[in-house]
Amino acid sequence: MATEEMPGLSYELVEASQPRRQTLRMPLKILDPGRSKLTTVETKRIISVLDETIFKVELVSTFSHVIDNLEEFSPTLGPELTGALQEHQRLSNVMEATLAHLEEEGMLQKGTCKGVVYGAEDPAGHLALLTQGLRGSVRNIVRLFYANPVACQAVREIAHARHPANSHFIKCLSDLRGFLFERLLTTPLEEKEKRRFLNEISQRDKKNTEMIAALEEELAAAIQNRDDEISRKNATIKDLKARLHNLAKCSESQIQRLRTDTEKQQKAELRGSQAKCSKLQQELNLLRAQLNALITEDRESELALRKKKYKVEIEIENWVQKYDMEMLEKQEEIEEIEAAYMVEKEHLEELREKFALLDQEYSQIKEERRVKQEQKEKAEKELAILVRAATLIQALWKGYLVRSLLRSKRKKRGRGKKGARK
Template structure:
């Protein structure tokens, strides 16, 4: 049973070791097949997202620039300082308008200050202010595009940006990375990744179930071993108790025999010499019996001690045998792991070669398909040209026949008219 548990335990160790080796291998299948965007549509998508991130980064610094406009007036120049002041004025007007609408109770309940959804503007100024702010932001963005040095000066104050704006920009950057990877990945590669992740999950689930089963079996084997040791300890304890009781019984019996002998000697000492002699003989007999009992008890104790020593030696031999088998199995597992690692490396090399051959085969197949399509297209065009030429020839022949008929008819008509005259 112990040997079976050891084998199962090493199988679990081998399974877990192979799983770790698989995880350490480079997961090339999860990487995109390309490093650059190939189509115009994907490049346009990424460029639109980059431009959006650029605009958000620039707009998020407006608050700090407007608060410290005097410090940035030199680096921004009069072309940007004037529009920024105008934007600050429009922002103040918008704040005042929102405060007035809030006091009048026009803004929806629960709408944050500056939120415009659900607001009613009876005078119609709110829409004009919103349009003015939008136009101001567009104008400032165009001026920044035209002045790269001003944009570089503004980027240096990125640390003064609002934390919520920074978090939003980081979210856009993460979205760009995810979208870039998605655009690099073809549908076939995406499908292959999904299949690979599903296989990994199924393999991990199967390994976990196997480990749980092996742990249960190991626990049961350890429990059986502990129960067996407990039974042997109980047997040893019972034998010690029996030996102690036997020694105590012998001592009590000797003490009782001596007491009876002394009493009998005192009571019968006054009798006769013959009784004394007889009693002495009986005493010798009792002593002989006592010696025999003592010798028997010693032999029994020796046998029990010998049995206990034998049991202890058997236990020690089993432990040594278990350790020796464990060492042998460990060496065998290490050899298997070395062979497994070499085979894994060979398998990886073969897979790489197969991938290259598969790619070349796909290219050759695609070239053949394109050539076949071109050939079919040329044949179709040739058939159309042949048919058109045939139709043109037929029309031309018909035209020639009709021309000859008209000529003959005219000649006949002229001949008839000459006869009549």
């Protein structure tokens, strides 16, 4: 039964993986820091302090070797550094002698606590003075090394002469520096995104593992069913062989026929079972290939997304810089406009005062013009009346002249007609 249900399960898994391609396309390189350089002053200071600490530890860890071979290094170190190292050796010897003396007298308990010897009874206070002197000597030697780059480089080149514990300590500091640098490069948003991505990868891996385990269980069940079927067939064969053995005396031909049929049936069922197992194995290989293809596809899309993210960040930085520059220019323009506005405002006040005076004068002039205009209109009306009267008089006079002329012509015509009749 398990072998018959297997193909349907594999198809469902393949179909379910299609939408996950669209939703889970996070690149694997999201685990890397989003930036390559520190941007804030605080983070740069932290890394700078840690680098300086590692540098000082590298210098201090070589003091014993340099002191043991002081004659060899003295030409490179110079007289001042050589004297400081000799003084440091003297203080170290005095400290060792003092500690040995206190230990012999039972006034010292071996051990240190944060670099300070504890459990010692030192009424005179020599141990504290020696400790303070050694600290000052180390600070002085480090300061002199800072002032002498050649000697500093020569001492750093003898890293092989360090004690293994010192080398291990320096390596731990360097690892701490790398870890801290990576953490400082990662923003809280990127850290949250990284955790979310790891959680998704873990869930996907868990689901794929469960899927493979289920397929393997079904494959094992199918193999077990095949083995059980073969066992049952073998038991049947044995039973048939026993029966054939009992019936051998009765019918040899029947026994041979049954044996042949049984073997054929066994081979056919074995071939069918092997075919089903091969099909299940092919489906399992197909699912594994699909899983590998999904992982490869995610890795390929990661680079494109990474480049796109980097390009967007560069564009954002450019736009921010451009915005800042434009804001500065706009601020300067605003200040210039405000200054011009104040000047114009003062000028406007002056113009308003002048306008008030001019408006008053204009009102007076306007009133005078109105009076003159009324007088002019009155004179024009009177003139129009006179002109009209003159026009009427002229019209009447012309009419009178025309009528008089017509009368005289009529009289002349009447006289002419009378003379012709005579």
